[in-house]
Every structure is written in C-alpha cells, then in structure tokens.
Amino acid sequence: MGKIAVVYWSGTGNTEAMAELVAEGARDAGAEAEVITCTEFSASALDDYDAFAFGCPAMGSEELESDEFEPMWDGVEPELPGRKVALFGSYDWADGEWMDLWRERAEAAGITISDTVIAKDYPEGEAAEACKALGASLA
Numbered sequence: 001m002g003k004i005a006v007v008y009w010s011g012t013g014n015t016e017a018m019a020e021l022v023a024e025g026a027r028d029a030g031a032e033a034e035v036i037t038c039t040e041f042s043a044s045a046l047d048d049y050d051a052f053a054f055g056c057p058a059m060g061s062e063e064l065e066s067d068e069f070e071p072m073w074d075g076v077e078p079e080l081p082g083r084k085v086a087l088f089g090s091y092d093w094a095d096g097e098w099m100d101l102w103r104e105r106a107e108a109a110g111i112t113i114s115d116t117v118i119a120k121d122y123p124e125g126e127a128a129e130a131c132k133a134l135g136a137s138l139a
C-alpha cells in the first residue's frame with residue numbers, strides 16, 4: 001500500500017484539523033500517512049512518498065501563506081508533475097477563490113491535481129467527510 005505525505009500550514013488549527021482527517025481517510029483505506037508541517041518538508045523528501053496532499057488556508061487576499069507555506073510550495077512545484085497530488089485548506093469570508101487560483105497555478109506548472117477540498121472555518125459535517133474521502137482517494 002502507498003505512503004502518503006499530508007503537508008500543511010495552519011495558523012489557527014482549521015487546516016491542521018483537515019490534515020488529520022485526510023490522513024485518517026488514507027489510513028482507513030489501508031495506506032500509511034504522515035502529517036507534516038510545511039517547514040519540515042522540502043523537495044528532497046518527495047521520493048519517499050507515493051502521493052501528496054498539500055493544505056494551506058486562504059491568507060493575504062486569496063493567497064497562499066507567504067512566509068512558510070509558499071516558499072515550500074515554490075520548492076516542490078517543479079518536482080510535482082507526474083506525481084499524485086491533491087490540495088485542501090480552510091477559508092472564512094470569501095468563496096474559495098484562493099483554491100481556484102492555487103489549482104490553476106499548479107496545473108499551469110504541469111501538475112495534475114486529483115482533488116481539492118475546502119472547508120469554511122473548522123471542518124465539520126460534509127467538509128470533514130470530504131477530507132477523509134480525499135485521503136482515501138490518494139491511498
């Protein structure tokens with residue numbers, strides 16, 4: 001069974017909760033899953049995993065978190081084409097535009113995004129189930 005990296009940034013815990021749910025879904029589907037903060041991950045670790053879920057909330061103005069997450073993403077993005085990749089994250093007051101922009105950016109870099117999940121604030125109900133399903137889909 002595959003080994004999945006769930007790599008995230010979270011300021012107030014909502015995206016972190018999503019990361020744990022993604023990992024739970026992957027493990028329930030029989031995979032090994034590691035939850036890793038973005039500061040502990042870089043392109044040199046990519047070959048250790050079979051699939052990846054990257055999580056970042058909407059920050060700035062519909063942007064990725066710029067101090068820690070985006071530098072990590074800039075480093076892995078050129079190495080992700082041909083790998084299995086899904087994206088997730090939490091937002092609050094807008095409509096999820098940051099995720100559309102992130103997906104467009106990734107696809108323009110040649111990455112196939114298998115799935116995206118967004119949760120308004122803390123992941124509950126359908127959003128929590130969607131996080132688990134995303135994890136299972138990577139397993």
Ligand SMILES: Cc1cc2nc3c(=O)[nH]c(=O)nc-3n(C[C@H](O)[C@H](O)[C@H](O)COP(=O)(O)O)c2cc1C
Pocket residue numbers: 009010011012013014015016057058059060061062063090091092093094095096120121122
């Ligand atoms: C500095 C800052 C910028 C934010 N920008 C956006 C935004 O552009 N759009 C949006 O919908 N929510 C925005 N939010 C709300 C967060 O995305 C939301 O609170 C999210 O649940 C935080 O996830 P976290 O708990 O994983 O940090 C922003 C929050 C902060 C603190």
